[in-house]
Amino acid sequence: MIEARGLGRTFTTRQGPVEAVRGVDLDVDAGEIVGFLGPNGAGKTTTLRMLTTLLAPTAGNATVAGCDLRADPAGVRRGIGYVAQGGGTDPALPIGEELELQARLYGVGPVAERTAELCARLDLEGLERRPVASLSGGQRRRLDIALGLAHRPRLLFLDEPTTGLDPHSRGDLWDHIRRMRAEDGTTVFLTTHYLEEADALCDRILIMDRGRIVAEGTPAELKRRVAGDVVTVELADAARDAGRACAALAGLAAVREARADGDGLRLRVDNGDRELMGLMRALDGAGVELASLRLARPTLDDVFLTVTGRSLREAA
Amino acid sequence: MAKVVRDTYLIFLRYLRPTLRNRMVLVFGAVQPLVYLVLFGPLLTEVFGGARSWRVFVPGILVQLVLFGAGFAGFALIADLRSGVAERLRVTPVSRVALLLGRVLRDALLLAVQASMLVAAGLLLGLRAPVAGVLVGLALVTALAVAIASLSYVLAMSTGREDAFAPLLSTVTLPLMLLSGILLPMDLAPGWLEAVSWANPFRYVVDATRAAFAGDYATATVGRGAAVTVALVVVSVALGTRRFRAENA
Ligand SMILES: Nc1ncnc2c1ncn2[C@@H]1O[C@H](COP(=O)(O)OP(=O)(O)O)[C@@H](O)[C@H]1O
Numbered sequence: 001m002i003e004a005r006g007l008g009r010t011f012t013t014r015q016g017p018v019e020a021v022r023g024v025d026l027d028v029d030a031g032e033i034v035g036f037l038g039p040n041g042a043g044k045t046t047t048l049r050m051l052t053t054l055l056a057p058t059a060g061n062a063t064v065a066g067c068d069l070r071a072d073p074a075g076v077r078r079g080i081g082y083v084a085q086g087g088g089t090d091p092a093l094p095i096g097e098e099l100e101l102q103a104r105l106y107g108v109g110p111v112a113e114r115t116a117e118l119c120a121r122l123d124l125e126g127l128e129r130r131p132v133a134s135l136s137g138g139q140r141r142r143l144d145i146a147l148g149l150a151h152r153p154r155l156l157f158l159d160e161p162t163t164g165l166d167p168h169s170r171g172d173l174w175d176h177i178r179r180m181r182a183e184d185g186t187t188v189f190l191t192t193h194y195l196e197e198a199d200a201l202c203d204r205i206l207i208m209d210r211g212r213i214v215a216e217g218t219p220a221e222l223k224r225r226v227a228g229d230v231v232t233v234e235l236a237d238a239a240r241d242a243g244r245a246c247a248a249l250a251g252l253a254a255v256r257e258a259r260a261d262g263d264g265l266r267l268r269v270d271n272g273d274r275e276l277m278g279l280m281r282a283l284d285g286a287g288v289e290l291a292s293l294r295l296a297r298p299t300l301d302d303v304f305l306t307v308t309g310r311s312l313r314e315a316a
Numbered sequence: 317m318a319k320v321v322r323d324t325y326l327i328f329l330r331y332l333r334p335t336l337r338n339r340m341v342l343v344f345g346a347v348q349p350l351v352y353l354v355l356f357g358p359l360l361t362e363v364f365g366g367a368r369s370w371r372v373f374v375p376g377i378l379v380q381l382v383l384f385g386a387g388f389a390g391f392a393l394i395a396d397l398r399s400g401v402a403e404r405l406r407v408t409p410v411s412r413v414a415l416l417l418g419r420v421l422r423d424a425l426l427l428a429v430q431a432s433m434l435v436a437a438g439l440l441l442g443l444r445a446p447v448a449g450v451l452v453g454l455a456l457v458t459a460l461a462v463a464i465a466s467l468s469y470v471l472a473m474s475t476g477r478e479d480a481f482a483p484l485l486s487t488v489t490l491p492l493m494l495l496s497g498i499l500l501p502m503d504l505a506p507g508w509l510e511a512v513s514w515a516n517p518f519r520y521v522v523d524a525t526r527a528a529f530a531g532d533y534a535t536a537t538v539g540r541g542a543a544v545t546v547a548l549v550v551v552s553v554a555l556g557t558r559r560f561r562a563e564n565a
């Protein structure tokens with residue numbers, strides 16, 4: 001559905017060139033929900049604007065919805081829907097008019113039927129005559145998505161679909177996105193800087209930082225491969241045993257990293273749940289007295305921290 | 317081609333509908349020229365004598381209406397850039413030319429209606445002109461509106477922000493207005509000023525509209541004015557089309 005190679009965009013500004021996107025390769029299969037996760041300024045929007053023909057790449061090329069981005073932008077436009085970060089509706093217009101225009105521009109008919117269908121689909125019924133300005137945040141976002149879906153595109157781009165929404169509306173929107181894929185097989189490519197969103201919604205995540213994709217995989221893969229589980233070891237006498245314990249554990253194959261931390265050690269361990277017994281045996285063998293042992297699954301923030309050296313929360 | 321026409325019509329309707337819903341917009345846009353007509357026009361009748369002075373003054377006011385009315389069209393585009401409407405439309409397969417022409421034609425229609433209202437007001441105040449002459453004049457200013465609105469969109473797109481667009485607009489329009497002899501015919505100007513005014517395309521349009529209102533159709537003045545108007549339309553629509561086709565449009 002999307003195949004990009006070496007996609008890049010450098011903006012020329014008065015302060016000099018800004019390399020917003022630097023050589024992005026990506027492949028998205030039909031029916032996938034794939035997400036770009038990264039802090040503000042990572043280059044997510046810029047990549048999306050290139051893939052949707054709004055911005056010419058300064059490097060690389062891509063095939064989107066079966067059409068070459070540079071050679072056949074009109075073909076790309078017919079095959080995709082795009083919901084921009086800030087939406088794209090006129091506050092003064094009634095939502096029915098915006099939906100109708102969108103359906104006509106794509107040449108889908110009968111228009112009244114399609115408009116009604118979209119309203120039903122995105123819980124906008126009865127709002128057709130209301131001006132956009134009178135909608136709640138969640139309704140407005142659903143209208144943006146309805147506009148993007150007017151022509152039943154096979155591929156939908158969503159730029160930060162739930163930024164600024166309350167938790168309830170966010171969960172509601174996630175359900176809508178899941179249903180789009182389940183019922184119509186729509187491929188969804190979205191961006192987000194919310195860890196929970198990427199985790200909850202995406203089959204596959206591309207982590208983006210400073211214009212590059214720095215890691216990719218399913219949420220589970222990313223957490224497993226990149227970070228390992230976090231094991232916190234509390235020692236009965238840290239001052240006496242910490243050094244010995246560290247040495248004993250660092251020798252184990254599953255232990256990626258072991259360092260002294262407060263009253264004990266902090267470890268990164270592959271398949272932590274299975275390795276716990278091994279850890280205890282190794283500590284026992286080294287004559288270290290254990291106070292407690294705690295296992296925590298890594299979050300995507302741990303992943304981001306591992307790949308970029310910064311926390312996503314700080315970077316954003 | 318059929319697609320361009322259809323898309324243009326859709327965009328035209330999109331921007332026309334809000335105006336139809338709120339017709340006061342039409343009236344407000346014509347208030348300023350109307351004030352000139354009512355509060356300044358009678359002064360000229362004292363100077364030039366009744367009937368002739370209205371045939372000189374009303375065409376000038378019409379061109380002023382175009383300069384300011386259609387000149388401000390770009391503000392609506394900047395609002396669309398900001399709200400994301402411009403991008404949303406550009407992701408659809410809509411013809412890029414239609415995005416310009418649909419808006420411009422709506423602006424021209426608005427202008428034609430307002431100009432007719434002003435002519436009607438002129439008739440009440442004492443304007444007497446042949447119907448054909450008035451129609452020729454309205455045709456000229458409507459075509460001029462197409463040109464001005466296109467240029468306004470090009471400038472709005474290039475600046476992208478109200479605070480940059482507004483001063484640029486007033487810097488451009490004020491000298492153009494004064495040098496076209498809108499309030500008083502440029503024949504009255506001292507030699508150097510008149511010489512400068514010949515470089516201003518709007519002067520030809522004002523002169524031609526005045527000649528038409530006076531009933532002198534088959535004159536070089538009308539021919540020249542029409543030719544300048546057509547040239548302005550062609551150049552500005554070409555510029556606009558190029559800008560709307562460009563990636564950042
Ligand atoms: N039109 C532009 N001109 C100059 N710089 C830009 C432009 N658009 C984006 N940038 C810069 O490119 C970088 C990436 O921006 P963006 O793609 O919006 O990031 P994200 O969507 O991940 O927050 C930022 O540093 C931003 O300032």
Ligand SMILES: [Mg+2]
Nearest residue numbers: 044045085160
């Ligand atoms: Mg963004």
